[in-house]
Every structure is written in C-alpha cells, then in structure tokens.
Amino acid sequence: MGSLFNEPSTDFHLKLNEQLFQIPHELLRKNVKLVQRLIDKESQGLNADFQELNALLAENTLDQDKVALAKLGELIARVDTFEKKLNSRLKEDMQLLNRIKQRVAFFQELEDAKNLKDQSRLASWYQKYANLLIGDYLIRNSRIKARELNEDVQLEDDKSWNPGVIFLKQQHLDDLLDHDILLAANRISKSLTEEHDLNPLIKWIGENRSFLKKRCSILEFESRLQEYVELLKTGDFRGAIDCFQQFLLQFMETNFEDLKLASGLLVFIKSCEQPSKPTTEEIIDPQIIAGDEFSKESNLVLKTKADVHQHFFHRRVFKGATNVTDTFKFSHLTRNMNFARYTDLLNIKRWSDLSQLFLKEYYSMYGISHLDPLLMYLSLGISTLKTKECLHGTEFLSSNNKELDHYIHSGVLRNTCPVCSDEFAPIAKELPYAHHTQSKLFENPVMLPNGNIYDMKKLKMLSAALVRENLFSLKDHEVMDPIDKRIFSESEFVTMYPT
C-alpha cells in the first residue's frame, strides 16, 4: 500500500496513538472491576438474606411466613437499588465503548482516504490530527477556569473548563481525546504549583494506593513530607509532629535518611528561615548562571568587603557586625553547619518537583506519554523542515516603485516557510538541520549575469504578470530580476547544470 505523500501507514498511526485506546480501555477495565465488586458484594449479601429467608420459611408457620414476606419485600428493594447502581455502571460502559468506537472510526477514515488515494481527504484528516494534538497540549497546559454560572451545566464534570476542551468541542473532536483524564491531571498539578494545595493530590493518592504501591512510587512519601514541611513553615509544630507520626513513620524502613532529615528540620527550621539568606548570594548568583570559570572572573563584581572576603577566602562573612537580631544569634551559632539539605527541603521548587513526580505517575498509570506529544512533533517537524537557508531571509533592494515593491515582496518573494515564520524562527535556532543527500532545486535553472539562478519559466511568468498588472513595462524578451530589480534580456540567460 503506497502512501500519498510519504505519510506513515495506518498501522503506524495506530501504534503511535496507542494511548487513545489504552486510556478508555483502562477505564473500561476499572469499570468492569467495579461491577465485579458490586456483584460480589451483592451476591454475598443476597446469599445471607436467602439463608435467613429459607430459615424463616422452613418454620412453616403463618407468623414466620409473614416475616418472610416482609423480608422478601426488603430483598426486592435491595435488588432494585443494585439494579440502579448497575445501570449507572452500564451507562459509563456505553460511553467508554462509544469513545473507542469513534476512535476506530477515526483511523478507518484515514485508511479509507489512503485506499481511495484522496489527497484532500487525507489532508483534512491530518488537519483533525493536528487539532487533536493542539487540544491535548492546551488541556495539559492551560489554566482551568471555573464555568460561569449563567451557562447551563449539564454534567458535574462540566463545571470547569479549559481552552483545550472548548477547542475540541468546537472542532467536534471531543470524543477522540480523553479530556477528562488530562483535565484531572492538570487540575491536581496546578493546585500544587499555583495554590500550593496538597489536598487534591492526597485524595488522588488515596484512590490509587494499590497502583502506587505496585510501582514502589515515592509519591506518597514525598507528598506527606511536603505536608509536614508546610506545617512546619506555618509554625504549627504540633500539627507537624502529628503528621510525622501518622503518615511518615510508616516509611521508616524505606526512607530512613529522609526521615532523619525531616526530624532535623523540626529543630533547625528557625535557623533556615529567610533572614539567614545572606545578601552576597544574590550577587554571586548571576555568575553561577554564567557558567564557565573565565566569564566568572571577568564579570566578577566585588562591591563590598563581604564580597572580597567571599571571593578570596571562599567563605561567607558573618553579617553579625551589621545586623544583630535575636534570631540571628542562633543562626550565627549554626552557620558553620551545612544547611543546604534543610533549605532544599524548604525550597519552593519542591512544589513543581512534586507536581512533575505526580504527573509522571499519573501518565504512566494510563500509559500516556509524559511529555507533550505536540512538542515532540514540533521538535521533529521543525528539524526536518529546517534547511541551511532558513532563518537568513533574503535581502531585497527596493526600487522607487512602491507598488512594484509591494507586489514582489509580499507576493512573489514572500517566504512561506513555516520554520522561518515569526513564531517558529526563535525556536528553530536551537534545533538541528535536516539531513539532505540530494539537491532539491527547480527545473530549467538559468543564471542571470548578476549570479542569481531562477527557474526560467517562473521568471518569464513573473515578467508577464508584471506587464499584465501594469506595474512595470517590459519589452518582449525582457525579464526583471525580482531581487535587485534589474532588467535583463532573455539572451543573457545562462543555462546551468547543477548536476
């Protein structure tokens, strides 16, 4: 099966988008497990009930029969609620199956377009595919907003929205992406990084404890540790100790060192607080970022005595002389100790690390790629399109004729290369070039005396168009070089053989 423009086979696409099937299937399995549990519970309960009922009936007296009748009534009510629960599970099942079906149909569309060799259908399929990737990126990365009250809320899930979800809905692609899963991940991760709120994460951990255990994940430990640190930060020592005893002690065997550190923090938190951060550090910082030793030397700013001391003796000056406070005395005492490990614990960056850790676990649970697929495609796509000539931009010589300039620059020479576009040029700078083993030029290359090589037909067509649009009058067999606007005769053409 050949391809229309070198696009991969349908099977390759399926493998590439395995997650589109993996996620709903995982959800389906979860649902079936819930059904199983529901049934097991119900079956057990009913067994007990039936035993009771049979015992009552075995008496074979009128009174007991009446009790049995009441019992049977209860039983029916019980089965009824069970049926309702089952119904809601069934509904969920239907929805998930429908999702999968839509996706199969989506790839069938691709297969059909390929089989029919229909370029435009294939292009519009890829259009949808690109939109899916964009939706995915937007859902993962943009902020979740609460739905405005005046809009009608149909489902619980619809209470919050995100540009990605809206985009997919407007493109009628919402069944092709598991936006609920991605949105939930976004919600939890944003609550960590932006609101510094652990509750949603802890709730999620509670729901998925068995999975995390199987993976030997440190997520629970890290989040509880963060909870403990946050309590310490607010000065709630009692709460912190409670948290330590209740949640952290169970990790005694696996994370003993961390626990030691955590208990140490309980003592040293006061001396690790912000005031102990020396001012010198802020001046040193840019040099550290600058990197190599040489630039460090040349950029060195020795503004204060402290800096000089720091630079030559590699030791910080105690600021005791300039700034004596009560808390400082204590920190003065402990200054010689290595506090980096404690300040690391207090660092605000831990929130984003925690969020990264969570996302990793979350995505691996569903078999979703941890990194944004859109970025992958962009990175690969930019590189394959990036030629050595990209990002330079041809220089034009403008003439006195403004209309002519406009026509040529915005129409003829306008560069439509996506890599050179305003948005992608800065990104493309850092990426590798494409690898080419063959020249990709045009037919009939002719050189003008100024060294520019053009496609002969195109050059003639341009000149004809200039005459037609009344932008420039050219004689027969005359052409204009669009770059330097010089006029040449066709007899000056030099046919080239760029082998």
Place this chain on the structure above:
Amino acid sequence: MSILLPVLKLELDKLYEDGSQEPLIHKCKEDTHEFKTQLKKLKAHLNKHIHEVEASTGINNNSNVEESKKRLRRRELVVEKLNKAHRQWDHSVKRNCKHTAQQHTRINKFLNHKMHEFDLDLVYVNKLPPESRANIDRAISFHISRYNVGNLPANGRQEIIQYLNQVYGITEDISEKFVQMGQIVQDMKQGDTSSCVKWSRDGSLLQFELYALNAMQLFQHGDVLQTYEYLTENVPASAFKYRQLQVITQVSPLLTQLLLGQKIDDLEEKIQLQLNKCISLFTKEYCSQNKLPYDSALFLIILSGVISFQFFIKYQSIRASAHVDWTTEDELPFDVTLPEFLTHFHPIFICPVLKEETTLENPPYSLPCHHILSKKSLDRLSKNGTCTFKCPYCPVNASKAKTGRVNFVML
C-alpha cells in the same frame, strides 16, 4: 493495507453482546431485572398464600384437608422457585462478569503486544527550551484563528475578537486578521451566502459556486418558480463564460427533477458538499488576498513531524542494533523524504563534490562550463586559486578567476 485496524475492530466487537449494540455487562442488568420481576411475582404468590391460610383458619379449621395440602404444595413450590431464581441469577451474573473480564484481558494483551512498539517519550531527543512556550502559544493562537474562527458561538467583529481573547487568550493582532473570514463562514453555515457573494470578486470561481449553492438551497424550499427566476435573473452572464463551470450544468438536472415533482434523495448531502466546497474556496481566496498563509505554520510542521516519525523510528532501531551513535551535531542523522508541498520553501543544493549542503559560509560557485560547486571544494581543487583545474564533470579547464558566486532563488 492495514493489518492492525481490522483485528482491533474484531477484538473490540467482542466487548458487545453478539449481534447487538449493547455492551457485555448489559446481560447482568437484564438478568437482574428478570430476577427482580421473578421475586416480585413470587412475593405476590406468597402473599396470596398467607391470605388464603388466614382466611381458611378464620372460617373453618378442619373443612378441607385436601385444600390445605394443595396450599402447602404450592407454598413449597414458591420456596423452591425463589431459591432457583436466586441460584440462576447468581450463576449467570458471575459467569457474565468473568467472561467480560476475560475479554478485557485479551484486549489488554493485544494492546500491549501488538500496538505498543515504541515509547513516545524516547522520541523527544531535541527538547524545545521552556522559553519557547510563548512562541508555541502564539503559533497555536494563529492556528485557532485560522481554522476555528468559523465555529465560534460569537457574532460580530468585536464580539469575536473578545471571545477569542477570553477563551483562548488570543491577542487582537492575530485574531483581527481572520475576523472577517470567520464572520462570512459563519453566515454561510447558517445558510446566508449574501455576505460571501458581496465579498467575492466578479467572475471568480467562488462566485459561480456560490450561485450554484444558492440555487440548490432554493430547491430545498421547493419553490420552482422562485428558483427559475433566480437562475434567469441573478446569475451573471459571466457564469456562462467557461463551459465546465456553468452553473446550469450543475443545476439543471435538479431543476428538471423538481419540475417533474420527483423527490431528490441526497439533496441535503449535495448542499452540504457544495457548502464545504464554497467555504474552502472562500478561505483560500481570502487568505491569498490578505497575504495570509493558507495552511498555518503549526499544521505544516506537525505534518512533517508525522512524516519524519517513521524515519526516526527506523533510524533508532538501526542504531540500537548497529551501535552507532547520534552522528552529526547540528544535523538530523537521517534523511526524510517530504512531499513536494513541504519542500518548495527553500532551494537545497548539495555540492556534488563534497556532498554537503551549501551554506552562507560555503556558498555555491559557477564554473565556466555551467556546472556548480561549493566554495570549499573549489578552494581545494584550485589549491586556493593558485592553479587551474579540470571540472569534475566535463573536460573543461577552469581557473578561480573565472568562477562566480551564484544564488538559487525559488519563485
């Protein structure tokens, strides 16, 4: 031909009950429902029995032994049926559940073994720097304005700009480029082509197609006379200029059918098709007139990303088996063949001697024999211009003085 897709379909079909659109666990629900009605029925029987016993004890105690025996038997039957219903339900529900779970395991196996071949995260070798997010957001803004502006629940210039900003955070400098396009597309989707007719140039292809669309829409309303009038009076004379574009050839079969009172089955579909044709024609003309790219840069890059994916995977598997490393620092280590519409942006010239792409530092030079070499190879051949040399492709001799720098320009 796809191999996986049919298998996947087949496997997924097994998640449904045979020959129906209901999922497997639907059976559980049915069983439960039946069980419930059974219980209700039996409860009614038991109730009746109790009443009868009560009634009989009330009136006379010893009247009919036969009858009480009968009642006893009936009661036994009820008890037996109760237990049987329970057993049946229990059995069936459990079996069904097990069956469903089994099928899911099968599919899981299929997904893991057949569909899972590579880890997406490993493909992302050249990571985009985090500060490129702003640029990506701009590219997405452009993409959304270009393709989604006709699908918005907003109307009017200012409202559309505002909506795009509030929902997608698109700045006005991007959205305003596409506002008019979005408005016209929305109008067309609502069956009002007047704004597009006004926009279209006289005698353009778009104009023809719009007339055809209008005529078809009039057919739908079923007014023959009005349609006829529209066709005779409004269609411009230029519509008859090109034979293949004649509105009449598209419309006359429909008109005849309408006159004969025949029903046109796929009129809806045809109108939809024509509408889509008009919309795509219009967007094309709009973009070219406003000097906007017809395809967003983001789309083209994604497309080439998709195409190069397979080459990347192939390269990776070769690398894994041959233990070669990422060869070139600033070049992808594999050659990707892109379709023509993705390569016409820049001319690519590979120096036939050095087999390297010419760059700004190493530009192409022409020889007197009209062959082209890169500067580096020229320098080496002429030993930095000190001697004449033979062209590697023909017997003509050349000296460095006779070469000239050339510049490829794509038009």
